[in-house]
Amino acid sequence: MSAPEAAVVRSLKKHLLAEGLHGTPASRVLVDADPSYAHSRYARDLEPMARVSIGAARPDMLCALERAAGQVVAGFEVKAKEGDWARGLGQARSYRAGVHHAYLALPARPDNLRRAAGTMAKDVGVGLLALDGERWVEVTPPADPLPLPQDLSVVSSALRGVPTARRLQLNHPLNYLVIPYLASFRPGDRELIELLEAEWPDLGTAGTRRHAIEGAISLGLVDRRLAATLEGRTVADLLDALGFTPQTRPSKRARLCEAAPALAAVARFVLLQQPVVRLILQALETLGGGATLPDLALAGARLDPPLASAVFLSDPSGEPSAELPGDAYNPSTVFKLKQNLWHAGLVREKAHMSAGASGGSYRPMDDLWALERT
Numbered sequence: 001m002s003a004p005e006a007a008v009v010r011s012l013k014k015h016l017l018a019e020g021l022h023g024t025p026a027s028r029v030l031v032d033a034d035p036s037y038a039h040s041r042y043a044r045d046l047e048p049m050a051r052v053s054i055g056a057a058r059p060d061m062l063c064a065l066e067r068a069a070g071q072v073v074a075g076f077e078v079k080a081k082e083g084d085w086a087r088g089l090g091q092a093r094s095y096r097a098g099v100h101h102a103y104l105a106l107p108a109r110p111d112n113l114r115r116a117a118g119t120m121a122k123d124v125g126v127g128l129l130a131l132d133g134e135r136w137v138e139v140t141p142p143a144d145p146l147p148l149p150q151d152l153s154v155v156s157s158a159l160r161g162v163p164t165a166r167r168l169q170l171n172h173p174l175n176y177l178v179i180p181y182l183a184s185f186r187p188g189d190r191e192l193i194e195l196l197e198a199e200w201p202d203l204g205t206a207g208t209r210r211h212a213i214e215g216a217i218s219l220g221l222v223d224r225r226l227a228a229t230l231e232g233r234t235v236a237d238l239l240d241a242l243g244f245t246p247q248t249r250p251s252k253r254a255r256l257c258e259a260a261p262a263l264a265a266v267a268r269f270v271l272l273q274q275p276v277v278r279l280i281l282q283a284l285e286t287l288g289g290g291a292t293l294p295d296l297a298l299a300g301a302r303l304d305p306p307l308a309s310a311v312f313l314s315d316p317s318g319e320p321s322a323e324l325p326g327d328a329y330n331p332s333t334v335f336k337l338k339q340n341l342w343h344a345g346l347v348r349e350k351a352h353m354s355a356g357a358s359g360g361s362y363r364p365m366d367d368l369w370a371l372e373r374t
Contacts, residue, residue, distance in 0.1 A: 005080035006040035008131065009060055012078060012105050013046065015136040016063050021074060021101075022138075026063040034058070054098035057091060062099070070153035074142075075099035076129075082108040085117045093124045100145035107131040110139045158306045161275030165311040167218040168332060169211040171339035171351070172252050173267035175203065179216035180232030181239050182246075192226045199246040219270055231270075238266050257345030257372075267344040276311050276337070279304055281346065281371065290348075290370035293334060294322050311337075326362030331355070334367060348372045 009031060016026040031037060033049040040046070052062060059075035075095035079088045088104045095102040103126065106113060110130040118140050121128050125143030129136050147155075170176070182195050190198075196209050203209045216222045221232035228236060242262045250259040257264035271277045283299035284291065291299065293312070297320035300308035310316040314330050335355040341347045352367040 005078060006037050006042045006046065008080050008105070008107055009037065009078050010042045010045050011107075011131065012061060012076065012129070012136060016061075019136070020063075020065055024065045024067055024072075027066045027071075028064040030062045032058050032060050034060075054095050057094045059095050059099070067149070070149040070156075072101065072149050073099045074101040074103060076103045076105050078105045080107065082106055082112065082116075085113065086120075089117060089120060089124060089126055092126045096125060096143075096145075100149060101127060101142040103127040103129050103142060105129040105131070105136070110137050114139050154304065154306060157275045157279075157304055158310070161279065161304075161307045162310040162316075163218040164274045165276040165307070165337070166316075166330070166332060167211075168215050168337050168340060170203075170208065170215060171336045172202075173256065173271070173340050173343055174249060174252070174263070175200075175208075175212045176215045176219055176221065177235055177239060177263075177267060177270070178246060178249075179212055180221040180228040181236045181244070183222050183226060183228040184233050184236035185240070192222075202252065219274065221270070231273075235266060235270060239263070242266070255350075256343035261345075264343065264345050267340070268346060271340065271344055271346065275304075275307060277341065277346070279307055279311065280341070280369070283308075284347075284369060284371050289373070290368060293329065293364040293367040293369060294320070294324065296369050297329075298322065324364070325360075326354070326364055327360045329362060329364055331362070334362065334364075338369070345372050 013029050013031065016029055018025060020026050030052065031046040031049045033051045037043065037046050038049055051058060054075065060078040061076040063074050065072045065074065075098065077088045077092040077095070079085065085104065085106060088106065092102045092104040104121065108130045110132050113128055113130045117128060121140045127142030128139040130139050178200055182199060183192055186192065186195050193209060196203065196212065203212055213226065217224065220229055221235060222228050244263060250256065250263065256267065279300050280296070283296055283303055286299050287295060297308060297312040300312060301320045308320060309318060311333055312320055312330055314328060318328065335351045338347065338351045342350045348370040349368050352363065354361055354363045355367060
């Protein structure tokens with residue numbers, strides 16, 4: 001590698017941060033920590049640098065692009081001379097094992113590069129970028145990755161989001177936060193279920209205690225062995241630092257974010273990690289911050305159809321529409337999940353008075369959901 005190549009890398013990095021690819025600027029860029037880059041006159045502009053290998057090769061640059069369908073990672077082989085395109089294509093091709101898109105970048109006229117390497121680049125699935133004067137131009141797009149990021153995002157969202165949407169059967173977030181607290185600070189060898197019965201009288205039946213544990217599992221706070229996860233231990237430490245104990249818990253008759261703002265902030269942080277919660281908040285944002293439940297369900301379906309059906313509908317095989325009767329909606333969402341969001345300070349309106357009764361009496365058109373603006 002030579003100093004001119006460091007200058008080409010610097011130019012490409014500047015372009016990725018400003019213009020990105022296909023109109024999406026890069027959120028993060030890493031340059032290879034090769035000595036010729038790290039010790040070049042451009043080293044300060046090339047930071048941050050790191051040695052990241054894909055197999056036996058190291059891309060000259062990596063970048064992440066945040067798109068609605070999920071993060072896309074691209075890897076780049078950079079050459080300083082137009083005549084190095086053949087060797088560069090071979091190197092860029094090897095990066096496809098570790099990135100969504102692989103590119104070869106050259107300071108070449110677009111037409112020259114298209115004639116010389118265009119066909120071969122398409123055959124090997126590598127995109128071509130040419131430096132046309134002061135501008136970088138995509139000459140040949142890279143092949144689609146497998147799996148497609150947008151499809152993987154839908155699948156991952158369903159795997160993470162659906163269990164939470166349909167497992168939160170209690171209407172107060174402390175019922176879930178207490179689980180990792182007890183799992184982390186349990187005295188002696190007492191079983192968690194036994195400790196929960198003794199220390200948390202709010203849950204007076206075996207069924208409600210089971211719901212609390214299943215909810216904490218779906219929130220990622222304890223694992224299937226009922227041991228606190230790293231996130232759960234962090235929640236437990238936060239509660240402990242805030243002086244929380246089961247004996248001094250705030251009254252559940254008051255809204256948590258008003259009675260104990262610090263505890264509500266912990267609950268809010270946990271809930272915001274959940275795809276189902278993020279879907280609801282994002283859908284409300286698209287609706288100007290507030291909407292009735294049918295409009296919210298329709299907005300959610302436009303963002304993530306599988307997750308929206310599982311979140312909002314009793315029958316997850318259905319599709320949201322403006323004409324659905326009250327018993328078509330998931331009672332866990334319209335009552336229990338909404339109460340958790342209200343206590344945490346994420347939505348302004350508590351569960352509608354018709355949501356806690358039978359599904360047939362629920363009035364979705366009267367159920368307003370609105371973001372809590374703080």
